[in-house]
Amino acid sequence: MLQLNFVRENAEHIKKKLAIRNFQNVDIVDELIEVDRLRRTTQQKRDAQLSESKKLASQIGQLFKQGKQKEADVLKAKTTELKESNKTLEHQLKLLEESVKDRLVLLPNIPHDSVAPGNSDEDNVEVKAGGKIPKLHKDATPHWDLMEKYQLMSLELGTKIAGAGFPVFMGKGARLQRALVAFFLDKATEAGYTEYIPPLLVNETTAFGTGQLPDKEGQMYHVTGDNLFMIPTAEVPVTNVLREAILRQEDLPVKMTAHSQCFRREAGSYGAHVRGLNRVHQFEKVEIVQVTHPTKSYEALDEMVAHVESLLQDLELPYRIMRLCGGDLGFTSVLTYDFEVYSAAQKRWLEVSSVSNFETFQTNRMKIRYRDDNKKTQLTHSLNGSALALPRILAALLENNQTPKGIKIPKALQSYTGFEMIG
RNA sequence: GGAGAAAUGGCAGAGUGGUCGAAUGCGGUAGUCUUGAAAACUAUUGUACCGUGAGGUACCGGGGGUUCGAAUCCCUCUUUCUCCGCCA
Numbered sequence: 029m030l031q032l033n034f035v036r037e038n039a040e041h042i043k044k045k046l047a048i049r050n051f052q053n054v055d056i057v058d059e060l061i062e063v064d065r066l067r068r069t070t071q072q073k074r075d076a077q078l079s080e081s082k083k084l085a086s087q088i089g090q091l092f093k094q095g096k097q098k099e100a101d102v103l104k105a106k107t108t109e110l111k112e113s114n115k116t117l118e119h120q121l122k123l124l125e126e127s128v129k130d131r132l133v134l135l136p137n138i139p140h141d142s143v144a145p146g147n148s149d150e151d152n153v154e155v156k157a158g159g160k161i162p163k164l165h166k167d168a169t170p171h172w173d174l175m176e177k178y179q180l181m182s183l184e185l186g187t188k189i190a191g192a193g194f195p196v197f198m199g200k201g202a203r204l205q206r207a208l209v210a211f212f213l214d215k216a217t218e219a220g221y222t223e224y225i226p227p228l229l230v231n232e233t234t235a236f237g238t239g240q241l242p243d244k245e246g247q248m249y250h251v252t253g254d255n256l257f258m259i260p261t262a263e264v265p266v267t268n269v270l271r272e273a274i275l276r277q278e279d280l281p282v283k284m285t286a287h288s289q290c291f292r293r294e295a296g297s298y299g300a301h302v303r304g305l306n307r308v309h310q311f312e313k314v315e316i317v318q319v320t321h322p323t324k325s326y327e328a329l330d331e332m333v334a335h336v337e338s339l340l341q342d343l344e345l346p347y348r349i350m351r352l353c354g355g356d357l358g359f360t361s362v363l364t365y366d367f368e369v370y371s372a373a374q375k376r377w378l379e380v381s382s383v384s385n386f387e388t389f390q391t392n393r394m395k396i397r398y399r400d401d402n403k404k405t406q407l408t409h410s411l412n413g414s415a416l417a418l419p420r421i422l423a424a425l426l427e428n429n430q431t432p433k434g435i436k437i438p439k440a441l442q443s444y445t446g447f448e449m450i451g
Numbered sequence: 452g453g454a455g456a457a458a459u460g461g462c463a464g465a466g467u468g469g470u471c472g473a474a475u476g477c478g479g480u481a482g483u484c485u486u487g488a489a490a491a492c493u494a495u496u497g498u499a500c501c502g503u504g505a506g507g508u509a510c511c512g513g514g515g516g517u518u519c520g521a522a523u524c525c526c527u528c529u530u531u532c533u534c535c536g537c538c539a
Contacts, residue, residue: 071501075508082470082508085520089469092519100519107519125500274498395498403480405498 029239029393030135031407032128035060045138048145048354053134060131067124074117081110133242137389139354140363146353152366153353158337159346161370162428170373171423172304174430175201178450181305193294193309195419200450204425204437205312207444208418209287212314212339216415219335221285221316226265228288229256234268237394239360239386249291262288262315263412270319271394274405280398281320281328285415288313305419306378313417317410319396322388325409329385332413333365336381339416342440345424346370348377362387369420373427378420383413426450 035042039061043054084107091100144153175181180201186194197205217223235241235257240248249258259265266286275282290313294302301307316335320328333349340347352364367381388407391397397405429436434451442448 068501071508075501078509079507081519085518086470088519092469104519111519403496 029132029389030137031388031392032064032132035132035135036064042135042138046136048139048143049136049357050145050147050355051136056131056134060128060135063124063127063131067121067128070117070121070124074114074121077110077114077117081107081114084110136359137357137362137386139357140385142351143357143363144351144353145355147355148353149350149356151353152350152356155349155351155365156337157346157348158341159344159370161346162372164372164427164430165432167432168373168427168430170304171371171426174426174435175304178435180204180426180450183304191309193307195305195308195310200445200447201422203445203447204422204441204450205418207441207446208416208421209312209314211342211441211444212415213285213287215335215339215342216285216314216316219283219316221283224262224266224269224284224286226259226262226269226286226288228259228265228291229254230259230265230268231256234264234271237268237271238264238390239393240264243359246295247293249293258291259288260292261290261313261412261414262286263317266315266317267319267390267396267410267412268394270396273396275319275396275398275408277321277398277400280408281318281324284317286315286317288315290417301376305423306374308419311417311419314415315412316415317412319391319408319410321398322406322409325385325387325411328409328411329363329365329383332383332411332415336367336383336413336415340367340369340380342438343421343425344438344440345421345428346372347380358382358384360384360386360389362389367414367416369424371420371424371427373430374423378424380420380424381414381416383411385409385411 030042035057039057043057046054046057084103088100088103088107091097091103144151146152169177172183178201179199181195181197183192183195185196186192189196213223229251232241232255235248240257240260244260248260250256251258265288266284269284270282290311292309294307294309305311316332318325318328318332337347337349347367347369350366350368352358352361352366357364361384364382364384366379367383368377369380370376371378387409390410391407394410396408396410398408400406425438426435429438434449437445437448437450
């Protein structure tokens with residue numbers, strides 16, 4: 029959520045910047061400013077009138093004490109009139125406040141200056157690439173075949189138990205996942221992130237805080253009986269750990285990490301590109317989150333990008349880093365780098381991580397603040413990134429490391445898996 | 452799930468329906484004293500909205516109500532604690 033003051037003072041700039049996202053509904057900005065103007069004048073009226081009522085009430089109190097019943101009754105009659113109009117003003121103000129918020133919530137974040145215009149992922153800009161694309165033997169197959177061949181995972185079983193898109197892992201497939209999770213968590217901890225195990229179901233306030241509500245309601249599983257949402261990423265509960273907090277400057281940056289199952293409805297995405305592990309409803313991910321001083325958030329972003337990059341290097345996977353264009357940028361993000369890994373049998377780049385700076389967009393919703401040198405509260409910046417999401421990493425590992433004799437496990441993982449080969 | 456008790460500022464803990472945004476203690480900050488520290492003393496110490504400012508307004512778990520006036524009375528929801536039941 030953008031800061032109201034900022035919108036008020038930078039309306040034209042905002043409209044221009046939102047065009048980079050192809051955001052159509054720019055009239056909201058003008059509406060917002062108008063509704064806010066009304067809200068402020070209404071508050072002024074309300075405050076003045078309440079102030080009047082309060083004064084009268086305390087005068088009445090004095091008169092009663094002095095036993096001046098009649099004079100008190102005169103004033104009483106006066107306040108009764110005021111009361112009615114107070115109620116109306118109060119009601120109007122409430123409506124206007126809601127109206128401001130309803131509009132504010134519809135505005136996406138302002139893209140960073142480095143974000144290029146564009147419509148889709150085809151306009152994303154490659155900023156870096158690394159690793160070697162492997163040459164596969166002639167009988168090489170995609171991961172879904174490999175998983176079946178070596179009995180690592182079953183989609184049929186998942187369908188029987190839950191439905192399409194809920195994979196069941198077993199044997200070395202399950203072990204490999206556990207190894208990856210442990211490896212990623214160890215790396216994050218080494219990098220200074222504190223590990224959390226958060227709830228996997230969250231309430232509406234929490235889902236609103238990170239921006240899943242109202243924008244992406246349809247993407248989350250909703251447990252209607254208790255009105256809870258299953259988390260699409262650990263970012264949601266972990267960032268909300270700090271909701272309403274006023275941090276000390278010396279405690280910044282706050283660095284948190286968590287492994288969790290992630291649940292996504294993925295409504296409307298079907299087809300050849302979602303085969304196997306490319307897109308599933310439940311998957312595991314290790315997330316890193318930072319809450320920083322506003323002047324330090326881009327430093328933190330670079331640090332997080334470097335962290336994710338080092339993971340891919342450790343896993344010896346060919347990768348490229350993409351700066352998302354305006355059209356592909358998430359609703360809440362100012363600047364996002366996507367990491368893609370080359371999955372050699374599918375001959376496709378798969379997105380395995382997304383690292384974003386939200387600046388104050390989330391922290392404004394969650395009121396995550398710090399106290400500055402003048403002891404004034406200021407909003408912090410928040411960032412997060414996947415480090416990493418497992419299914420596609422698994423897909424690429426299996427495909428890229430397959431040999432006629434079996435699948436080789438990268439060195440960095442061997443102490444976690446306890447085996448060097450699946451075969 | 453059943454019965455009871457409670458919810459006040461960073462924490463602890465007062466609070467009679469009428470200057471209560473709220474006593475007091477601890478903690479925090481600044482200062483005095485000290486070579487330094489501790490102790491002691493003094494002052495200060497919530498958040499947000501509106502206003503150029505003076506200042507105004509809201510907030511004592513959430514929502515609603517009674518009243519000229521509510522932290523204080525009523526209704527309701529939520530949470531926590533204790534006891535019972537169930538259970539990994």
